Amino acid sequence: MATPTVLVLRSPGANCDEETAHAWRLAGAQAERVHVNRVLEAPELLDGYQALCVPGGFSYGDDIAAGRVLGNQLKLGLADALRRFRDAGKLVLGVCNGFQVLVNTGLLDLExxxxxxxSLTWNNHGRYEARWVRLGVDPGRCVFLQGLDxxxxxIAHAEGRIATRGGDALGRLVDDGRVVLRxxxxxTDAGDSVLPFPANPNGSVGNAAxxxxxSGRVLGLMPHPERFLFATQHPTWTRRRAEGGFDPHADGxxxxxxxxxxxxxx
Known part of the structure; x- marks a missing residue:
């Protein structure tokens, strides 16, 4: 198997780049943390990577809105390079703040x-929320989610509620196989009926996460996959061990x- 190279984008306030790079390495990739200023100065750096990952955190302190400043930097300075990157069959992952960034770049085809x-906006209760959530997976074409159900x-966010502009926008996204996590x-899975808090921690329309x-090669999600890499990171792992059948060496x-x-x- 080829060893893909991954660019994990660093930016001021994006504080999950270390563990995100570690996750890629555990999975078998060669991951490098690269500051956004280096990429803005030399967009051709992207040519040397097979995947781009925008990690979580609080890029630029979430001034104006979560992910807005970094998203605008990428859109204004790297729009053509990012489109070429995606259209070359490469992968793009945005986690939490990185998802918020991707929404602002146009790479998710939301226009x-x-x-x-x-778009992504404030949680319904208006507060930062950190907790574990259950997710249903409808992978469709999404490369990252194949074989998962x-x-x-x-999750850990204040502006993680997915909102649509109304009308048939949600239906269009669902019909096109774009809502891949709920x-x-x-x-049970509630489908398009919004689950109450805390099952749906932010009030996202259609329970979308x-x-x-x-293309299925770009994924943005609010939950943090890099924070559950090992079975023993689950908050109930000791209870599961006591109940029997728990493998502490299993993947998260x-x-x-x-x-x-x-x-x-x-």
Missing amino acids: DESGQLA RLELP YRGAQ GLTDS DGLRLFRNAVAYFG
């Missing part, structure tokens, strides 16, 4: 002739996304 179909991952309850582009759910991405280049 039509009338404007933007979906359910996940448990942590918050779910303990027992992650969106892909039309999040690592499976990164392994899928590496396998894509195999």
